Amino acid sequence: MEGVTNPLMRNQIAQHGGLDLLCTEFIRISSNTPSLRVLKKQVVKTDDIPLSVQIMGNDASLMASSAKLMVDCGADIVDVNMGCPTKRAVKGGVGSAMLKDTSLCYQVLSAMREQVSCALSAKIRAGFDNKEDVFEILKAIVDSGADFLAVHPRRRIDHYKGQSDWRIIAALKEKSPIPVIGNGDVLTAADAIRMFKETNCDGVMIGRGALANPWIFLQTSQIMAGQEAFIPQWQDIYNFYKGMCDAFTDFCDSESGTLNKTKEMLMYFSLNLPEPAPFRQAIGRSQSLKEMMNNLHSLLKENQALCGKTICALGEV
Ligand SMILES: Cc1cc2nc3c(=O)[nH]c(=O)nc-3n(C[C@H](O)[C@H](O)[C@H](O)COP(=O)(O)O)c2cc1C
Structure with a gap:
């Protein structure tokens, strides 16, 4: 893509x-x-x-x-x-x-x-x-x-x-x-x-x-394969985006480049949420990587009950 x-x-x-x-x-x-x-x-x-x-x-x-x-x-x-x-x-x-x-x-x-x-x-x-x-x-x-x-x-x-x-x-x-x-x-x-x-x-x-x-x-x-499917918990999701942010940091020339790239990925992730707007706003207005990752940490923790329900859900199998 x-x-x-x-x-x-x-x-x-x-x-x-x-x-x-x-x-x-x-x-x-x-x-x-x-x-x-x-x-x-x-x-x-x-x-x-x-x-x-x-x-x-x-x-x-x-x-x-x-x-x-x-x-x-x-x-x-x-x-x-x-x-x-x-x-x-x-x-x-x-x-x-x-x-x-x-x-x-x-x-x-x-x-x-x-x-x-x-x-x-x-x-x-x-x-x-x-x-x-x-x-x-x-x-x-x-x-x-x-x-x-x-x-x-x-x-x-x-x-x-x-x-x-x-x-x-x-x-x-x-x-x-x-x-x-x-x-x-x-x-x-x-x-x-x-x-x-x-x-x-x-x-x-x-x-x-x-x-x-x-x-x-x-x-x-x-x-x-008939196995039980993995449902990521909020910490798994946080670690995924932390890993992505670290990878972008090594790749991008500037913090703003990394910030924008990671934000873009998080906007796609927000499709998991019944109400994505507050998540999008908090991530979108973050001025630094530290602030964005702190916001992400809090937002995921707040929404942890949704893991497996709407966040990374399996759907009706
Ligand atoms: C941001 C974005 C970039 C895309 N870039 C490509 C591309 O480079 N090549 C391609 O074949 N399809 C591209 N597509 C189309 C997707 O491969 C796919 O056909 C389309 O999104 C429908 O599948 P989905 O519902 O699983 O997303 C892109 C789609 C999006 C949203």
């Missing part, structure tokens, strides 16, 4: 286990293959968890040489972003804009296929403005020789409005000869299990749910 799932964040979440695959945020491929600085920043593996590096662009030959570069730098999977809904991406003809042109999807992926032998995938939405288009898009992806696809079943024109339509994941899975990863609105372990059951998908990709509850992967894997 752009601006969020940097290597530090990925590492923090991965420490709890339950993850089979980590994905980078997108790397934009415009007029050149990415610089060494970008590669060093993004293509960073966590322990031995396979890493999928996502690239976004529409120039077949540049995408192919960039894919090769990613593999040379350690990527296990190269993924093409065909889902980014922003105006900027669409204006540039990349991300979700590619869904309007299935021959372009095919050209880009097949050029990449010729260059790399690692797993190759595409992350799509449910068409640009018409859900029916997903089947043509699926055909282009399969014909290109890609190994699997991930789908966030909202159209580009939906942005994040409404609910993602899991029936599209199920329909793609039914028609697809390659594995389909489902994505969209998985906020609890129970949602992840429900997505598996309702769509028969081969894997579940979790975005915002993992930012709100970094234990969601562990909890899902424990439930699926």
